[in-house]
Amino acid sequence: MNVIRDSGNGFRVKTEDSNILLFVGALFRHPNHDTRNPSKNMQDKFPDIKLLVFDVDGVFSDGGIILSDVGIETKRYNVRDGFGVVAARKMGIEVGILTGRANRNVTLRMRELGIPHVVSKCTHKGEGIERVAKLYDIPLENIAYLGDDLIDLPAMTRVAYPMAVADAEEPVKAHAKYITTQPGGHGAVRDAINHVLEKLGRYDELVQMYLEM
Template sequence: MAEFSDITTFIFDVDGVLTDGCVIAYESGEQVRRFFVKDGYAIEKALAAGYHIVIISGGEQESVRKRLKFLGITDVFLGVKDKLTLFNEYTQTKHVDPSTILYMGDDIPDYKMLKLVGFPTCPADASIDIKPICKYVSPNNGGQGAVRDVIEKVMRAQGKWHPQNW
């Protein structure tokens, strides 16, 4: 797809995109999420290639922040109640053209964000309300390679996916 060649910035939701959407709630109150290692590998390669990766999520678990920091993501916004305001502030402050952004979301809280970016995407198991507004639906579910799928497609389209050199 030609749209993959215009992307400079990835914005991802967490629950249902970077994770499988399941939460394990422990008696201690801790809520644990599962991340897919192959998504993390692609994130590291995208960052090394100079792409911007931004996380915007309503959830605010510190373990999530630590995982994202471990991957090298510095633009992590958790506990966000108003994604649109944060998006507008981010794009203005960082001088990012929304038409060069790939956003991946999976449910109703992502709807308005998906309508603002140049390349809206979602995992295969996204809400039926989200799929019709996306230009690309990954064949993979959230937390099971959907993030790797879109990163790899963008990097391949731009000639930056070079496994033989890694």
């Protein structure tokens, strides 16, 4: 009996007496492993996310800007998003901020949430996300990013797990591996955090931690 490896189909076995070809590749493959599409098997594995990076305007906030008569800018934040940040850090996942604008109330809010690094005035978010990765000493393959607009695309295309808010620009959604059910400023950050924790198999652990308090 002659045994020959058959490209894409395991092994081809040729019997000497009847010249019948028997395909027995299934005996040598894991039932969930697709030898014809190896990239699919890699896509099925969720990356080991250790750092979540968020934009601010349109993600943490709804994108609205309130200016006082003397030029003081204020923003509205969702308290459940804030709790999600605290919860992620309790589970050992770091959180960072990458924003194109600079505002004192952003710094104050993120400091209140215990976020150690806020990178602001970033006009090139591809370079910005690489800077954030160095600040946390976490490689890009362990980073997830949540954005809403075209300026976020260079960051999204560099990280392991790009995400978009529900009301993001269509090209941003097209490059996202996950789209939140909530729009920016209305629970999108919490949605993204919950999603990552669930994919990592950590969300039930978080719930149990609070049940035992």
